[in-house]
Amino acid sequence: xxxxxxxxxxxxxxxTYTECVSDLANAHQSFASTAEEHLDDVYRYLLYxxxxxxxxxxxxxxxxxxxxxxxxxxxxxxxxAQTWLCQLARSAALDHFRAExxxxxxxxxxAEPDRGTEIELPDEFGPVLRQALRTLSGxxxxxxxxxxxxxxxxxxxxxxxxxxxxxxxxxxxxxxxxLEKKVRPRLVA
Amino acid sequence: xxPDLATALREETPNAPVELRERVTRIAATPPPxxxxxxxxxxxxxxxxxxxxxxxxxxALAVGIKTAxxxxxxxxxxxxxxxxxxxxxTDQARTLAPAPQRSAAVPAPSGRRAQNVQANLRILVDDxxxxxxxxxxxxxTTSRLGGYVLAVDYGTPEATEGTATLRVxxxxxxVQAAIVEFSGLGRILAQQTQITDVQQQLDELTRQIRQAKxxxxxxxxxxxxxxxxxxxAAYATVAVxxxxxxxQKKAASPGRLDRAVEDATGILAAELAIAAYALIVxxxxxxxxxxxxxxxRAYRRYADQRLLERA
Numbered sequence: 001x002x003x004x005x006x007x008x009x010x011x012x013x014x015x016t017y018t019e020c021v022s023d024l025a026n027a028h029q030s031f032a033s034t035a036e037e038h039l040d041d042v043y044r045y046l047l048y049x050x051x052x053x054x055x056x057x058x059x060x061x062x063x064x065x066x067x068x069x070x071x072x073x074x075x076x077x078x079x080x081a082q083t084w085l086c087q088l089a090r091s092a093a094l095d096h097f098r099a100e101x102x103x104x105x106x107x108x109x110x111a112e113p114d115r116g117t118e119i120e121l122p123d124e125f126g127p128v129l130r131q132a133l134r135t136l137s138g139x140x141x142x143x144x145x146x147x148x149x150x151x152x153x154x155x156x157x158x159x160x161x162x163x164x165x166x167x168x169x170x171x172x173x174x175x176x177x178x179l180e181k182k183v184r185p186r187l188v189a
Numbered sequence: 190x191x192p193d194l195a196t197a198l199r200e201e202t203p204n205a206p207v208e209l210r211e212r213v214t215r216i217a218a219t220p221p222p223x224x225x226x227x228x229x230x231x232x233x234x235x236x237x238x239x240x241x242x243x244x245x246x247x248x249a250l251a252v253g254i255k256t257a258x259x260x261x262x263x264x265x266x267x268x269x270x271x272x273x274x275x276x277x278x279t280d281q282a283r284t285l286a287p288a289p290q291r292s293a294a295v296p297a298p299s300g301r302r303a304q305n306v307q308a309n310l311r312i313l314v315d316d317x318x319x320x321x322x323x324x325x326x327x328x329x330t331t332s333r334l335g336g337y338v339l340a341v342d343y344g345t346p347e348a349t350e351g352t353a354t355l356r357v358x359x360x361x362x363x364v365q366a367a368i369v370e371f372s373g374l375g376r377i378l379a380q381q382t383q384i385t386d387v388q389q390q391l392d393e394l395t396r397q398i399r400q401a402k403x404x405x406x407x408x409x410x411x412x413x414x415x416x417x418x419x420x421x422a423a424y425a426t427v428a429v430x431x432x433x434x435x436x437q438k439k440a441a442s443p444g445r446l447d448r449a450v451e452d453a454t455g456i457l458a459a460e461l462a463i464a465a466y467a468l469i470v471x472x473x474x475x476x477x478x479x480x481x482x483x484x485x486r487a488y489r490r491y492a493d494q495r496l497l498e499r500a
Contacts, residue, residue, distance in 0.1 A: 031217060031221060032214075032217040032218070035213055035214075035216070035217040036213075036214070036217070039205050039209070039210060039213050040204040040205050042205075043204065043205035043209060044202045044203070044204070044205075047202065047203070048202075049497070049500065050500065051500070053203075053206075057205075057206065057208070057209045057212075060205065060209055060213065061209070061212050061213060061216065064213045064216045064217065065216055068216060068217065068219065068221050068222075069221075069222060071221050072221070094493050094496060094497075097496040097497070097499075097500055098496065101496065122203055124201055124202070124203035125201045125202070125203075126197065126201055129197055129198070129201055137497065137498045137499070137500065138496075138497040138498065138499070138500025139494060139497035139498050139500075142497060144198065145202075148195050148198050148199070149198055149199055149202050162490060162493075176194075179194065180191065180194060183194060
């Protein structure tokens with residue numbers, strides 16, 4: 001379930017300097033606890049999206065740096081901290097993919113085309129699941145991470161993905177169908 | 190989805206490594222930056238909308254109070270001045286403004302020049318008895334002065350109310366006397382006298398007749414024309430409306446507060462009209478802008494999706 005306990009500074013008018021400092025201190029404390037609580041969620045989500053532990057770690061740091069800068073704008077009334085952090089993580093991941101895309105195109109002008117980033121899922125995944133996840137696209141892994149691994153509600157996952165709840169459900173169903181097709185024969189064998 | 194698969198996904202997905210946890214803890218330990226006050230579109234709108242409304246109201250109120258402070262000139266005065274200007278501007282036609290009065294002020298037609306004279310009188314009488322007597326007296330006056338009646342329309346649709354419309358022709362030399370007598374039939378509600386000089390037309394016809402070298406038929410036609418013009422100029426047409434209906438009293442002129450409110454409302458209406466006009470003019474551009482923004486957003490989503498599909 002999403003965490004909706006810590007309000008940000010948004011919507012509160014700091015009347016005096018003391019109150020302002022007190023608000024900031026509270027906000028800082030709440031951010032630290034939120035970061036600790038949702039670090040694993042963000043990392044696991046990014047691990048699915050990037051399928052690369054190193055990139056996922058870098059992007060997780062990047063996500064929390066962005067979150068710290070924007071913490072005053074976080075409004076728990078509009079969604080939980082987990083959803084908000086996943087939105088920031090997705091934005092960081094997309095920025096990373098765009099940068100990679102630009103880099104790859106620059107390099108292709110002067111050299112042989114790159115084969116693309118290898119999918120390097122960590123060993124914690126079993127061989128069957130790792131092999132099956134390799135066949136999925138980033139978008140498919142992403143929806144599985146949000147709905148199955150992080151157990152977000154359909155509405156929350158749809159908000160992170162920027163699509164409707166129906167589209168989210170459809171995308172999840174197709175991704176799971178594809179994953180099961182790859183996993184089931186190996187599990188049976 | 191099988192429960193085994195869901196469980197496997199949850200259990201096999203690793204948590205954040207210790208190094209990452211330390212990195213994030215260090216990030217979280219740094220003091221958060223002070224919230225920046227950015228001027229977002231929403232904030233601008235929230236501020237600008239009430240300011241615009243307040244400014245519009247203030248402008249309307251200020252103009253309303255200012256104009257209400259200046260006493261308004263009576264409209265009849267302006268009309269009279271305008272008519273006087275018209276009167277001075279032309280010597281061919283002279284029109285006198287209607288002015289309710291006890292006795293008619295009749296402009297004298299020129300005795301030496303041919304002129305078409307037309308007069309209209311609207312006279313109030315007390316009741317239908319007076320209406321009948323006044324109508325008969327007007328007819329007698331017309332005969333006595335050597336004129337004749339063109340038309341009479343007498344009617345009393347109600348027991349105590351009625352109207353009589355007379356259209357008579359009076360010799361121009363006696364039209365002043367006729368109007369004076371008609372004005373004595375009751376109280377004058379309105380009067381209009383119009384004198385149009387036709388001497389120039391007569392002179393022109395005379396000149397054409399003298400210079401005519403054509404056949405007799407043309408000369409005869411010109412003479413007929415001249416005779417008809419002279420006859421028309423010899424008699425004045427006088428229309429007399431006798432009525433028992435009291436004229437409606439003019440509405441009392443509005444007070445200063447009423448005028449201020451009226452002016453302010455007018456200004457507000459004008460402001461609204463300008464705003465509506467601006468909106469109508471700008472709406473195609475706004476639609477284009479919104480469509481562009483929506484298209485850009487859709488393209489970005491599509492591009493993001495493509496990136497994730499390739500990842």
